[in-house]
Amino acid sequence: xxxVPIARHLLRARDLADARYSDGLTVADLAAAAAxxxxxxxxxxxxxxGESPHQYLLTRxxxxxxxxxxxxxxxxxxxxxxxGVRSIGSFTxxxxxxxxxxxxxxxxxxPPAARHVRIPRCVAMAYGRPRNRTFREDxxxxxx
Numbered sequence: 001x002x003x004v005p006i007a008r009h010l011l012r013a014r015d016l017a018d019a020r021y022s023d024g025l026t027v028a029d030l031a032a033a034a035a036x037x038x039x040x041x042x043x044x045x046x047x048x049x050g051e052s053p054h055q056y057l058l059t060r061x062x063x064x065x066x067x068x069x070x071x072x073x074x075x076x077x078x079x080x081x082x083x084g085v086r087s088i089g090s091f092t093x094x095x096x097x098x099x100x101x102x103x104x105x106x107x108x109x110x111p112p113a114a115r116h117v118r119i120p121r122c123v124a125m126a127y128g129r130p131r132n133r134t135f136r137e138d139x140x141x142x143x144x
Contacts, residue, residue: 009034
């Protein structure tokens with residue numbers, strides 16, 4: 001019986017990480033969402049999902065960063081800020097470790113045909129937001 005609520009709380013925390021990774025979430029924030037201590041949360045999360053909550057957040061941020069590098073002409077720093085990293089230096093280092101090249105080299109390595117459509121910043125930022133949150137924001141705006 002004890003495992004069902006913990007699993008539900010872990011899923012709630014993972015969903016929060018998926019939806020708001022760019023908000024600079026920490027493991028402590030995720031643990032609070034799961035109503036567990038950070039240490040216990042980290043152990044349970046890793047047992048349930050196969051990677052630590054920190055690694056999960058980092059993976060989400062790097063995946064989104066890779067997509068933004070190809071879909072926008074933002075600087076590496078702008079991409080880093082958009083995905084919620086705190087240090088552009090560590091972002092560049094981590095990106096390089098995961099993708100085998102720097103963010104700029106990653107962008108250059110992909111042929112222009114793969115990124116021929118440039119997305120305006122406002123559209124890309126809106127795309128990155130959770131839909132339900134965007135709909136609530138838009139609901140109060142009177143039509144033009």
